[in-house]
Each structure stands twice: as structure tokens, then as C-alpha cells.
Amino acid sequence: MLYTWSLFIASAVFLIGIIYRIIGFFRLNIGPDRAEFTTADRIKAFLSGLLDILVSPVRMFHFFKTVILNVVLQLPLMRQDPLKWFMHIGLYWGFFGLFFFHALEGYVSEVVFSDYQSTLNPFMALRNIAGVMVMTGVGIAVYRRKTNFRLKQISKHHDYLAIVLLALIMMSGFGLEAAKIISSGVFYDMVDEYGAMDYDEELPVLKAVWQEEFNVHFPGETIPVTPEIMEEGWLVNEDNCAACHANPRWAFVSYPVSIALKPVAGFFNRNRLDLLLLNIHFLSCFLGLAYLPFSKFRHILTTPISLIISGLAGQEIKRDENRATRRVFDLSACIQCGTCTSHCAVGPLFEIFNNQWVFPSERVTRIRESAWGRPMDKESRDAFSQGSFLCTMCNKCSQVCTAGMNLQDIWKETREQLAEEFLPDPAIRIRELCKKQQSEKAGQKAPVVFKPGKNPVFESLKKSLQAGAFSQCYTCLTCTNSCPVVDVTGEITELGSAPHQVIHALVLGQTDLAKDASIVWDCLTCYKCQENCPQGVRITDIFYQLKNMVYHQEFGI
């Protein structure tokens, strides 16, 4: 009853989740809100793209090649990191082995193998092998997330939740098998159902064998054991049980567990705790099933497809409609494995900016969450924009992505969207801010006021290696005369449009004047002024420093 209902509910949640996702893949849009393509357009483009593959023998060849090399054997992962490959192969093959041949045994194993019995070899041993593979994978996954410097920074609760759920399924499975080995209840049930023996004479000797050799525990019973009894017992076992039961020692994990359970076996068997473990086992499996469309487990279904897409099309997809669909789809193929983040060219900046959205894997997560209806608050959007524009678009993340995502395209579109939503690169924002302030102040002809006391900005400038030399300036105008920007703008009409004015403002302690100067924000950083300054004033570096200061003022970093 519990089994049927929980399976029904889990399957329903799973199906609804999957349908919801599939509709979203063709409906949602990543990037500027242009509504270029309708959902129907995108489905049409997808189907015609699919047809292109199906009708072309060359593409079909590449399709199968990708499936075998990249999806089944995961060779790209092997080339990247053998430990990671070993971990994932353990999880992947172990899980699929258990899923098809154990969870779906009625539909797969029994159909494929005419003599299938879950308690016969090789099936019993194979089941343990698969379980060990998954547990090894889980162990390596935890180890990597706990020891890798970068992975530790990005691992979240849901990453560990997925690992815990998987471990729960496996451990309850091993526990269940062990509990069944020691269970007298299961033994009697089986005898009732399949045994054809004399209960007074044959059953005690069979019990002796199963107790001594197969580790069944009969609480409150003392079973006489002698070599003769055992000999007889083996014969009864041969007649009644052996056709379906291999020696449980072949369950090389569960059997030692059953030995460990021996001290509490009486309690276990009196309370039929094997049934409790059975419930935990299938409920945790169904929980995983229901959770799949809404968690990183969905990659079981999505990542093979994204790997095939990248194997067939590479980074560039022909049709724009399919590019739009791929962006949304790729976000769901991400596993948060952190490979992109470990290889990110600007990832180390997390140390400075303390902004998780420096990391590509974290941006992917946020973009996906936003796309599926969880908008960001203002502060997060600011930080997200900062992280997005620290990216140098080096394409490394797409090249190393174990799921074959085209991240470059996602970054490009997201940045365009941010720019349209008035959240362009912070460097551009502060530039506009300073230019605005300057034009506002230009109207007021206030006399320059010498501020008494210490100006902290001024002091820090004076102390720094790069900016400390400004007081050497004697206003010879060499900087201004060599400046290509001044050359283009022509006559110097307003205050702050020539480099020497900025340096002079600093000499006078007018840091605000210097920061808002238009030449600071139109500086090409060509270093001509600095190169030619006879006094060794590091003008370009000072301009950099002023920009740094405004950035710090506006973004706190």
C-alpha cells in the first residue's frame, strides 16, 4: 500500500516536473528581452535540426561516436582528471546497473536473463559490485568537495544533499540485504512459500545450516548442531533452496554487514526491522525520483543530450532559435561540478571581491534560477553584474565543461541583458557617474577651497608607490601636449579635460576635482604622458588609482 502510493506520487511529481522543464526549455529566454522567437518557432527549429541528424549518415555516425566515447565512456573527463573520471564512472555505471537490473528487474533482468533470481549469482555479487562502485564515487565526491580549495568554496547544501540522498539509498540497500540475511522472519516466509519438506525432521537441520553457514539468526531458539545434522541440512538445502539461493557470502558487502548485525540480530528479527529498512530503501529511491527534475539529479537526463549537442555541433549552433533553446537547456545540464570555476581565469579574484558570482558555476546557477522564476533583489543584481563583468570571456569554461555547455554564449547574452537593464560593467557605471558629477559642478563657479586638516584620500595617494610622485609636478604641460585624447578633443575648454590639470588639482589636495575630471575617464592608458614626464610623475598610474578609488567608493571594494 505504502509502496504503491509513494511510487505513484513520486512518479506523478517526476512526470509533472519533466513536462514543466521541457516546456520551459522552449519557452524561456536567456538574454535581452526581445521575444525574437515564439515557442512554436523554437520547437519547429529543434525538430528540423533533429531531422537533419537523422537523415544524414555522417551525422548519425558522429552521433553514435559521441554517445559511445563522450557519454558512455566519458573520455573527455578521463583526459581532464582521472580521479574525477573514476568517481563519475563509479557513480554512473553503478547507478545505471542498479537502476536497470535491480530497480527495474521485472522489466529488464527477468526479460534478458531467463534464469534470473536476485539471490543467485552472478546477480547477487554484481549488485554488490554496483553498490560499491556508487559508494566509492560518493566517497571520492565528498573527499574532493572537502579537500579541493576551490570546490570547498562553492559547495552548497544541495550539493551535499544529493550526495547524502544517494548514500542513503545505497546504505539502506546494503542494510536491507544484510537484514534479510539474518532475518528468521524472511526464512520462515520462504519456507512456507517454497519449502516442500517435513517440518519436524527436515526444518531443524535446514535451520542449522542456515544459522551456521548463512548467518540467519533465530531469536530464542537453540538449534542443535552436529556434523551429521549439518550433512543432512545441506541435502535439504540442496533440494529446497539452492535453486534460488547462492551462498550469501557472495553478497560481499551485505554479508559482513550481517555479521556485524549479529549482536542486535534478536532485536532486529523480533521487530522485523528488515521491513523498516525496506521502507527506507524504496522511499529514499522514490524521493530521489520525485526530486530529480528539481535538483542536480536532472543531469542524468539532460547532460547526455548536451554532450551529444556539443559533440555534433561544437560550440556554434547554426539556427538562432536553437541557440536560444540551447542556452536554457544547457543551464539545466550543469551539475555544479566546479570544473569551470577551478579553471576560471579570474576565479582567484574571489579573494579580493568576495563575490561568489566571480565563479562561472555560481553564475550559471543564478541565471538558471532567475530564468525559472526566482528574480534577484537589487543588491544581488549589483553584485551579479560585478561578477559577470569581471569575466574576461576567455572561453575556458566552455572548453573544460564536463557537460558540454556553451557558456560563452550564455555570458554574452547575459551581459547584453545587464547592459540593457542599466547594469553594465561597473567600470562604465562609475565613469558615467563621475562625468555627470563633473558637468553638474561645472555650472557652479565656486572658488577652490583648501580643506584644512588631513584628507585621508590624499594621504593614501601620497603614500602609494604608484601615485606618490605627483607633488614633483611643475606644470610643464608635457603630459597634456603628448596626450592623444587631448589631441582629439582639441582645445582645452573645460577644467579636467587635460592631464596636467588633474595632477595640479592633486597637488592642491583637491581629490574630488581630480576624480571627476573627464580626462581620467577618457584616458586610453597609453602611458605617453607618464613616459614623457620630466619629473617622473606616474600620471597614468595615478589615473588608474583615482578610478580604483571611485570603484571602491561605489562598490566597497
Next chain:
Amino acid sequence: MKCALFSGCRTGFDIPQHPTSAKAVLSRLNVKVEELEFGCCGYPVKEKNLDAFLLLSIRNLAIAQAHRLPVLTLCKCCFGALKQAEHYFQNDWEKRALINSMLQKEGLSYKGGVKIHHMLTLLDREVDKGVIQRSIIHPLDGIKVAASYGCHALRPSTITGLDDRPNAPTIFERIIALTGAEPVNWSKGLECCGNPLLDKNNAMAGDFVLKKYETAKLEGADIICTACNYCHMQFEHGRELILKSSGSTKPIPAILLTQLLGRAMGLENNLPGVETAA
């Protein structure tokens, strides 16, 4: 000799031909290259935060030091950034301690002193002229080349040390001359390409690159040669601007130094632009 090739972020997507051509050329010159797990050179964040710039930059130098290799950059901005970072590292002890404390978290440390080359300085100072000349099998006779120097490698000269005479450098021309091509005297060769202002002041950024195209052609160049990722992207951007505004008159091609060398060495036969220029 052996170098750690520092291709620069922009070669990952925008100009992948830069490292591929560089590797082909270097293999002809018996220079071995190793591609390490380098990150960003720091130049793009310099305007945002100096510490961020230094962290990224020094991190690369620390990686190179761990492998005991000199760094070879293809991009002038990467070259300038690494040189500047080394300068800060040698002269600002506070920054030195700060950066090393951050690097320590990922098990790195830097002691200073890693040799930093740009493709130009490597070819000029480390590779035997005779080796280069012998590898030129298709001399580019008659092609007039305008060398776009790239600001961040050239200046501040006391830090970057690209050429002894920063106001009249000849290093780029010397290398071009080895290919048989004729370097032209270009009035805007030392000027900025305008890329740093792209997306900030597009009008001005476009102005600079258009002027470079215009003057190069006027002063007799058949092609413009770049040795910097950002300059090259800016010339590609300028090319688009010209094609968009005029439509018919194509600008003279802008190609990478490594492509020019590759062409002269017979490595790249279908190099776009060179045939039409010649």
C-alpha cells in the same frame, strides 16, 4: 630553449589563430612551448582594483616559477601587465606580502624574478637571427608593412623595456624586415588603437582605430601588423566600422605578427589578406 606560452584570455574565443600561428612559428625556430594553467594577466581589472590586478598577474608568474620557465606573451597588454606586476612586486613590500599571503591559500608562492618575454623581444633577443632568416622560405618581398606597436608593451619603458628607444623604437620593424617585407615609417605606429575606451567612449575609440587605418594607407602600407590581442581585436572592430560606413572600399588588412611570420615560413598558405595586399 623552452617557454611557458601565455596566450591571453582573448585568444580563447576571439582570436584563436594567435596561439596556433605562434606555436607553428616557434616550432620552426626550435623554441619549445609549454601551456600551463595560466589565468588572466590582470590587465582587465587594473582599472577596478590594483590588488586584484596584482593577484591575477603575480599568480601567473608564480605558476611559471613553479615550472622554472620564462613566460612568453603574445599580447602587448598581457606583457605590460606582467611587467608592471613584477615591478610592483620588487618595489612595494606591502603588496608583495599581501599577494603572497593570498597565493598561499592555493599553495602558490612567488619569489620574484621570472623572465617575461613578448614574442617580439624573444625573437629579437633570444632567437638567433640566422635561424629566423633560414626559416623564411617565402620572403614577403615588396610588401609594405605598418607596425602597430601597442602601448602597454612600449610604455612605461623603464618598466616594460621593450625597446631601448621608446620614442623611436625599431624592434618591430627589425623583425618584420627579417621576413623580407618592407616596414614603412608610420606616423601613428606608436599611437593607441583605442581599444581601452571601447564600450566606454565608442566614438573616441572608433576615431583612434580609423585614424590608424587611414594614415597607414596614406603612408604607403599594404598591411598593418599587430602583436597584441586587444590591438588586433580593435583593428577587426575598425574594419567592421569601415565596411559598415563605406561598404565598398575595404580597409587594408591587419594581421598578426605570427601570421606574417608563418606566411613567410610557408606555414599558412591561405592567410586572408596577404595575397590581396601583395
